[in-house]
Amino acid sequence: MRPSSSFGSLLPIALWLPTALAGSEFNWKTLEASTTLHWTPCYSAPLQCTLLQVPMDYSAPQNGVTASIAIVRYPSTSPKSQYRGPLLFNPGGPGGSGVDAIVASGADFVTVFGDQFDVIGFDPRGVSYSTPTISFFKTEAERRFLIPSAENVIFPSLNASSTALADTCYGSVLGATFASLFPDKVGRLIIDGVEDMEGYYSGNLTNAMLDTDKAMQTFFDGCAKAGTEGCAFHAASASEISAKLDALSSAIKTQPFPVIAPQSHGIVDFLFLRNAILDAVYAPYDLFAPLAHGLAVLAAGNATLLYTQNEVPNFECDCTNSSAALPFHENNFESYMTIACGDPVPINDTVGELQTFYEATTKVSSFADLLASTRVVCASPNFNTRGWKIHREGRFQGPVGAKNTSFPLLLVGNTIDPVTAHASAVKTSMAFPGSVVLTQDSVGHTSLVAPSQCTFGHFKAYFVNGTLPAPGTVCSVEAELFPSGSYNITVKRAAENSEDWKVREAANNIGRVMRKILRRTL
Incomplete structure (x- = not known):
């Protein structure tokens, strides 16, 4: 968590951390780690990469053991007089690659925020391109063939979700922890999709689920309001739509659907259905309407549409061996579990204690079977007594907050966020006097779920001018x-070819890239 002097003291850091791909490749092993930043052209122009060497253990730097942090930069093109410094970005996870995020969407960040910043993505130690790293597999082939059987061992009786494991809001944890440890190093810090910090460090994310069922309810309410033209799963009332989905979920438990699709094959069963629904709740403006269509077709006896909407193509070996020289770096699952189980206090729950924990979470959300599974894995003997050795020396133990940061924080929360309740943003703001909570009147995870000229206007004003929104500010979104x-046509005609339209599309692309990154686990 300790920043290097190159980042922390010489320039004010603008850091945007939402709580989530690369179309070209680069061999990071060609770079030599250094304690200073030496930028090298990488991927495709204008991107530049470097490896920052840091002590493995900041309490004993003299032992000479180091880690290398992979960093990518989309450099500013503005004149020196207008240059604002680096804007650091981390997509969260834990396990999400900030490098891949900027490789895929660096240009979109420039469109949204302007070219006054160097847009920088980094992989925290142990994640993706940073080293040392942990991976159970040497190749993508091993991962794709062995993970399905391993999933049956790790989660034999749980409806555990790889998507749920990928999408807790680690970016907000990084931001709030950094501000707590180094309040004098805060330049401009936006934390979007704010995790319950107390819950995260205690290994209990129950409060993250406070609004999950509210988000699901917006599907039922919105579908009923949209009518048959707008929602294929329509019924006369929200309660009838909910009952239809319950009946469909119950039926598929005993009658799953095998599917052969153009790119893969698989089974649409109860777990698949639950994950598809939860995915849509994360990004409802993009996925509610397609989900409704998939559910309607599934109810009619055909699972192909729902399957292809959530399809992961079958793995195909690279017969040309063109990527053989590139080191395998995918370790989202391993880094997720190492960080998620290593940051909190040790979890040594018995089976009975886990059962009590699960029963308590089901009273908070009907999605507890998916969202509360991390604690179960962290309590597993595989992590505590066999094979895994997680060293917690130097673990952050609080308190969260700071009486006076060098610049006030801007915290962002949706009115209904399925995995980072708005209440967590308010709670965290109270720990940082002078900070402001910007509320976006939307459903889904982080402000990236829907375009909002109001929200991004406040982001840009904060980064460029240091202007905070007034306390209590609520931003609407340009989405349904x-x-x-008719809505789509009206919106497009009003904004097409305008700067606002370009910003809207760039913001949408950033959100889609983050979701792809955070889904790349099991």
Whole structure:
């Protein structure tokens, strides 16, 4: 968590951390780690990469053991007089690659925030391109063939979700922890999708689920309001739509659907259905309408549409061996579990204690079977007594907060966020006097779920001018959960070819890239 002097003291750091791909490749082994930043052209122009060497253990730097942090930069093109410094970005996870995020969407960040910043992505130690790293597999082939059987060992009786494991809001944890440890190093810090810090470090994310069922309810309400034209799973009332989904979920438990699709094959069963629904709750403006269509077709006896909407193509070996020289770096699952189980206090729950914990979480959300599974894995003997050795020396133990940061924080929360309740943003803001909570009136995870000129206007004003929104500010979004054809045409005609339209599309692309990165686990 300790920053290097190159980042922490010489320039004010603008750091945007939401709580989530690369189309070209680069061999990071060609770079030599250094305690200073030496930028090298990488991927495709204008991207530049470097490896920052840091002590493995900051309490004993003299032992000479080091780690290398992979960093990518989309450099500013503005004149020196207008240059604002680096804007650091981390997509969260834990396990999400900030490098891949900027490789895929660096240009979009420039469109949204302007070219006054160097847009920088980094992989925290142990994640993706940073070293040392942990991976159970040497190749993508091993991962794709062995993970399915391993999933049956790790989660034999749980409806555990790889997506749920990928999407807790580690970016917000990084931001709030950094501000707590180094309040004098805060330049401009936006934390979007704010995790319950107390819950994270205690290994109990129950409060993260406070609004999950509210988010699901917006599907039922929106579908009922949209009518048959806007929502294919329509019924006369929200309660009837909910009952239809319950009946469909119950039926698929005993009658799953095998599917052969163009790119893969698989089974649409109860777990697949639950994950598809939870995915849509994360990004409802993009996924509610397609989900409704998939559910309607599934209810009619055909699972192909729902499957292809959530399809992961079958793995194909690279017969040309063109990527053989590139080191295998995918370790999202391993880094997720190492960080998620290593940051909190040790979890040594008995089976009975886990059962009590699970029963308590089910009273908070009907999605507890998916979202509360991390604690179960962290309590597993595989992590505590066999094979894994997690060293917690130097673990952050609080308190979260600081009486006076060098610049006030901007915290962002949706009115209904399925995995980072708005209440957590308010709670965290109270720990940082002078900070402000910007509320976006939207459903889904982080402000990236829907375009909002208001929200991004405040982001840009904060980064460029240091201007905070007034306390209590609420921003609307330019999106609908079940958009009609006339709505889409009106919005496009009003904004097409304008700067606002370009910013809107760039913001949408950033959100889609983050979701892809955070889904790349099991």
